[in-house]
Amino acid sequence: MQDSINLVIVGHVDHGKSTLIGRLLYDTGKLSPERIAELKKVSKNTGKEMEFAYVMDHLKEEREQNVTIDTAQTFFSTDKREYVIIDAPGHVEFTKNMVTGASLAEVAILIVSAREGVEEQTRRHAYILGLLGLKQVIVVINKMDTVGYSNDRFNEVKEQTISHLSTLGIEPSYVVPISAIEGDMVAKRGERMNFYEGPTMLEALDTFKGRESRDNLPLRFPIQDVYKHDPKRILVGRIESGKLEVGDKVLFYPSEKTSTIKTVELFEQEATEASAGMSIGITIAEPLFIERGEVMIHPGDTPTIADTIDANVFWMSRKPLKKGERLHLRCATQELDCTIKEIKKRLDSSDLSVIEENARQIENNEVGELTIVTDDPIVIEDFNRVEELGRFVLVKDLDVAAGGIVIMPKE
Amino acid sequence: MDHLDQLEAKSIYIIREAYKQFGNIAMLWSIGKDSSTLLWLTRKAFYGKIPFPVMHIDTSYKFEEIYEYRDAKAKEYGLDLIISRNEDAIASGMDHSSKLQCCMALKTNALKMAIEKRKFKALLLGIRRDEHGIRSKERYFSPRDANFKWDYKNQPPELWDQYKSKQSDEDHIRVHPILHWTEVDIWEYIKRENIPIVDLYFAKDGKRYRSIGCKPCCSPVESDADTVDKIIHELRTTNTAERAGRAQDKEDTYTMQKLRALGYM
Numbered sequence: 001m002q003d004s005i006n007l008v009i010v011g012h013v014d015h016g017k018s019t020l021i022g023r024l025l026y027d028t029g030k031l032s033p034e035r036i037a038e039l040k041k042v043s044k045n046t047g048k049e050m051e052f053a054y055v056m057d058h059l060k061e062e063r064e065q066n067v068t069i070d071t072a073q074t075f076f077s078t079d080k081r082e083y084v085i086i087d088a089p090g091h092v093e094f095t096k097n098m099v100t101g102a103s104l105a106e107v108a109i110l111i112v113s114a115r116e117g118v119e120e121q122t123r124r125h126a127y128i129l130g131l132l133g134l135k136q137v138i139v140v141i142n143k144m145d146t147v148g149y150s151n152d153r154f155n156e157v158k159e160q161t162i163s164h165l166s167t168l169g170i171e172p173s174y175v176v177p178i179s180a181i182e183g184d185m186v187a188k189r190g191e192r193m194n195f196y197e198g199p200t201m202l203e204a205l206d207t208f209k210g211r212e213s214r215d216n217l218p219l220r221f222p223i224q225d226v227y228k229h230d231p232k233r234i235l236v237g238r239i240e241s242g243k244l245e246v247g248d249k250v251l252f253y254p255s256e257k258t259s260t261i262k263t264v265e266l267f268e269q270e271a272t273e274a275s276a277g278m279s280i281g282i283t284i285a286e287p288l289f290i291e292r293g294e295v296m297i298h299p300g301d302t303p304t305i306a307d308t309i310d311a312n313v314f315w316m317s318r319k320p321l322k323k324g325e326r327l328h329l330r331c332a333t334q335e336l337d338c339t340i341k342e343i344k345k346r347l348d349s350s351d352l353s354v355i356e357e358n359a360r361q362i363e364n365n366e367v368g369e370l371t372i373v374t375d376d377p378i379v380i381e382d383f384n385r386v387e388e389l390g391r392f393v394l395v396k397d398l399d400v401a402a403g404g405i406v407i408m409p410k411e
Numbered sequence: 412m413d414h415l416d417q418l419e420a421k422s423i424y425i426i427r428e429a430y431k432q433f434g435n436i437a438m439l440w441s442i443g444k445d446s447s448t449l450l451w452l453t454r455k456a457f458y459g460k461i462p463f464p465v466m467h468i469d470t471s472y473k474f475e476e477i478y479e480y481r482d483a484k485a486k487e488y489g490l491d492l493i494i495s496r497n498e499d500a501i502a503s504g505m506d507h508s509s510k511l512q513c514c515m516a517l518k519t520n521a522l523k524m525a526i527e528k529r530k531f532k533a534l535l536l537g538i539r540r541d542e543h544g545i546r547s548k549e550r551y552f553s554p555r556d557a558n559f560k561w562d563y564k565n566q567p568p569e570l571w572d573q574y575k576s577k578q579s580d581e582d583h584i585r586v587h588p589i590l591h592w593t594e595v596d597i598w599e600y601i602k603r604e605n606i607p608i609v610d611l612y613f614a615k616d617g618k619r620y621r622s623i624g625c626k627p628c629c630s631p632v633e634s635d636a637d638t639v640d641k642i643i644h645e646l647r648t649t650n651t652a653e654r655a656g657r658a659q660d661k662e663d664t665y666t667m668q669k670l671r672a673l674g675y676m
Contacts, residue, residue, distance in 0.1 A: 004414055075541055075593055084591070096568040100550070103570035224424070225431045229458060236456075238424050267455040277412045279423035281458070292431065316568050330573050391571055399567040399575065 003210045004082040008105035010098060010129065012121040015113040016142040020180035021074065021087050024202075027187035028076040080206040088125075095121075095365050096316040099128055099403060107136045107208050109201070110161070114147045114177070117157045118164055123350040124365070130168040131314055131367075131405060133387060136208045139165075139172045140201055144193065145179040151195040167352070174204040214276040217241035218301035219250075220386050222332040223294045227281070234265050234281040235290055237333065240388040242298070244282070245273040252294040254305045254377040259284040293334040295379045295389070303381040303389055306374075308341070310407040313368050313394065314349065317401035320361040321368065321394075327401075329374060331392035338374045338394075345369040370404075382408045415600050418592055419452065424572065425551055425588040426456040426535065430463065432576045433533040433584065437464045437493065439522075442477045443623050444608055446537035447484075448597050449589055451606050453535065454488060466493040466525060466534075470517035471501045472625035480609045495525040517625075526583060533584040541593045550575075553585045561585075595646045602639045613637045 009017045025031050031039075074085050086105055088098035102108065108129050112122055129137060139161050147153040154177045165172060176185055177196050184190035187202045199207070219242030227234040244250070248261045264271040265281035274280045284290075295303065315321050321340065329338045346359035347367040355366070362368040383390025383405050394402040412420070429436055438453055438461070440446045453461055467481055485492040500516040526534075533552075540549065550566055552574035567575055575584060589597075601608055611620045618631035619642075636642040 097566065100566075100568045100570055224427050227457065229460065234458070236427055238420060265458065267458050275412075277417060277420055279420040279427070279456075330576075335576075388571070393570060393573040395576070400569065400573060403568075403570050 004084060005107055005205075005208065005210050006084045006086060006105045007107045007109065007205065008086040008088055008102045008134075009109045009111060010088045010102060010125040011111035012113070012116070012119040012125075015111050015116070015119075015122070016180045017087055017111055020109075020111060020140070020142065020178070020186065021085055023180045023183055023186050024085065025074065025076055027183060028078070028202075030074075030076045078202060078206055081210075083205070095124065095128075098125060099132075099314065099316060102128055102132055102134070103403070105132075105134060106211055107138070107205065108134045109138045109140055109205075110165075110172070111140050111142050112157055112161050113143045114141050114150075114153055114157055115143050118160050120350045122161075123164060126165055126168055126170060127349050127352060127367070128314065130170050131312065131403065133383060133391075133405075135170075137165075137170055137172045138201065138204050139175045141175065141177045142180050144177045144184065145182050149177075149179075149184075149192045151193075154193075154196070173208070174198060174201075176201045176204060214241040214386075215243050217276070217386060219244055219296070219298045220303070220332075220381070220389060221282075221296040222334070222388070223252075223290060223292055223296065224333050225292055226290065232263075232265075232283050233287075234283055235296070236265075236279070236281040238279045239274060239276050240332065241276050241386050243273060243275040244296075244298075249299060250284070250296050251299050251302070252288070252290055252296055253303060253379045255290075255294055257288050257290070258299070259286040259288055261285075295332070295334075303379050303386070304408070305377050306380055306409070307377050308371065308373050309378065309380060310344075310369070310371055310409070311392070311404040312407065313362075313370050313402045313404035315362050315364060315366055315368060315402045317396055317399070318364050319396065319401075320363050321396075321402065322361045323359070325396075328395040329372065329378070329392055330395060331378060331380065332388045334378055336374045336376050336378055338372050340370055341373045342371040343368050344371060369407075380406050380408070382406075415596065415603060418589075418596055418600070419455075421572075421591065422449075422452045422588040423456045425574070425586065426453050428572075428574060429533050429535060429552075429584075429586040429588070430457075432574070435463075435529075435531055436533040436535065436586075437466045437525075437529070437531050438535040439537070440465045440467050440481075441537070441624070442467065442473075442481050442609060443537075444597055444601065444612060445539060445589060445592075447608060448592075448600060448606060449535065449537035450484075450488075451604060452588065459488075461488075461490065464491040464493045464529075466495055468518050468521050468525075469494050469496045470521070470625050471496060472517070472627055474609075474611055474623065474626055476609050476611050477623070480607075484607070493525065493529075495521045497521040497524065513628075531583060533586050535586050535588060537589050538587050539592050539594070539597075540590050549585075549587055549590060551587050551590055552576075553587065554582050555585060556582060595643060598639060598643045598646065602643065608639075612642065614641075 009020060011017055076083050086101040088101040110126060112118060141154055141157050158175045177193055178185040178201055184192055185200050189200055220240045222237055223235050224237035227236060244261060246261050246264060250261055251258050262283045262285045264274050323340055323343050325340045327338055329336050343359040343362060345354050346356040346362045348355055349365055349367045381389035390406050392404050393400045440450055497517055497520050550569045555561055611623050613619055614634045614637040617633060619634040619636060620629060620631050623629055634645060636645045
């Protein structure tokens with residue numbers, strides 16, 4: 001079985017995301033005769049030429065208005081591996097859908113139109129890629145056909161994009177000139193851009209790695225639930241990092257209770273060990289009262305227990321986030337009520353300029369540097385080490401309203 | 412962990428999350444390959460003792476094989492099986508020529524009645540993103556209002572396995588634990604786990620069903636694939652759509668969008 005990579009395509013509205021995906025699917029032979037027929041039919045009904053964008057824009061409103069509203073996923077493969085493509089809407093109004101799509105990805109393609117260059121949503125999406133910790137990024141300069149396949153224009157937009165990304169700490173692995181509509185440099189090189197000597201977009205993608213194994217990191221096993229199957233009490237969850245084995249001495253955080261692993265529980269399967277990524281169950285030797293939200297670790301390499309955290313938060317609700325507001329915070333399986341103690345900075349997510357220091361509130365699609373006080377202790381960790389414990393969401397009313405990354409306290 | 416291990420681990424995580432968050436839930440089992448895979452994963456998640464009911468929406472127009480398989484497996488797995496039928500609509504007879512109306516009456520309304528009766532807060536469903544364009548827009552946890560409407564234009568964000576947990580009183584949440592699987596993934600997993608599957612999927616006399624539902628609205632595809640291995644081989648080489656034999660996908664370009672917006676599975 002080949003491995004599979006989740007790939008998100010982001011960028012400003014109308015820079016050609018959906019068209020690029022249609023092109024990719026078409027060139028890799030993934031469009032069925034039924035889909036091509038359906039696309040032709042819809043294109044005809046709405047009075048348009050056959051449009052690749054329709055491949056991913058499935059909602060009636062999306063096709064009529066020519067704008068992607070929600071994220072969608074599809075699949076294609078190369079000789080090397082399978083890809084899941086996530087199309088993310090470019091329009092500012094649907095940024096929360098873009099964040100949803102991008103949070104699933106390991107690799108990102110940032111698409112920039114050669115004609116318009118970097119625009120507001122290009123910058124905002126780039127910021128979100130940084131926030132989500134995406135490190136494998138390809139920039140494609142699209143619509144090269146509209147600028148006469150000009151090497152000079154390519155270099156101009158390339159420099160502009162790279163210089164913006166560097167302010168976010170993102171270094172793209174490749175910058176590829178393409179024409180999604182004509183197909184140049186996407187799956188095939190074409191004849192019109194011989195000035196460019198790097199890989200095609202597809203070749204560039206194939207050089208990336210899937211998610212690295214996290215078996216060699218310290219053990220982090222957040223308890224998801226406890227099943228009472230008499231006489232056993234099975235602690236279930238997913239191992240986010242590290243490995244465990246029957247007989248291991250373990251510690252639960254934040255309660256700091258200690259025990260020993262008695263069994264590893266898998267359905268109709270014998271096991272004495274388990275590793276990162278697996279959804280498993282365990283039983284422990286001592287009859288401890290352990291609940292959802294505790295994080296099981298090995299003694300020695302411990303995460304941080306805190307009740308006040310600083311974090312960068314991207315706010316995604318039409319109702320503003322207010323200083324002093326009570327919200328619900330979820331980090332791995334931990335769920336806590338919290339108070340927004342301070343909004344130290346309120347930032348514009350398109351250029352990260354500071355709108356206000358010590359602000360009273362932040363608005364939809366803005367970024368805040370916050371101090372949050374949780375009602376109970378929370379287990380956190382550096383996002384760059386164990387990301388599941390370094391990131392969290394804030395729930396307002398009934399919905400997820402923000403994604404945040406913990407800023408670790410200085411030692 | 413290989414590809415199937417990763418898919419399985421994520422699905423089990425989601426199934427356990429749904430039960431933890433909502434408690435009073437049910438799994439929808441159409442007896443097809445996808446929901447039978449979901450059933451398999453759910454048994455794994457709870458070590459063989461599924462702590463909630465498994466529901467079959469019976470339109471009365473299903474294939475004989477489906478009913479036989481359902482009753483045999485429900486007994487073997489010790490399931491708390493709910494069979495939900497819209498008896499009034501069935502008694503009055505259905506006109507299959509309008510898929511929208513027939514699917515609404517026999518599936519969506521039968522489901523509504525069952526939820527009304529049991530007050531389920533969430534339902535596990537075996538839909539997949541690659542099945543149909545409109546399903547590619549779905550979230551893992553997807554709210555429905557009291558009228559079962561799916562507000563696809565204003566879906567809540569979903570990131571990092573943090574799913575919608577709370578709900579207002581009138582909502583139920585559709586939970587989609589195998590949303591990220593493809594059709595080939597399903598068959599690869601069926602092969603690896605040796606999951607028993609209804610015979611209709613295997614070719615007889617040069618035809619097999621790739622997707623099953625009600626008898627009047629399903630047509631078989633040309634195929635000689637009479638084993639799981641042959642099916643996997645066939646899927647790796649074909650570019651015909653999985654639901655090409657399903658009538659409700661064809662009636663009008665947006666029938667599936669309309670059906671889903673109104674609460675269809």
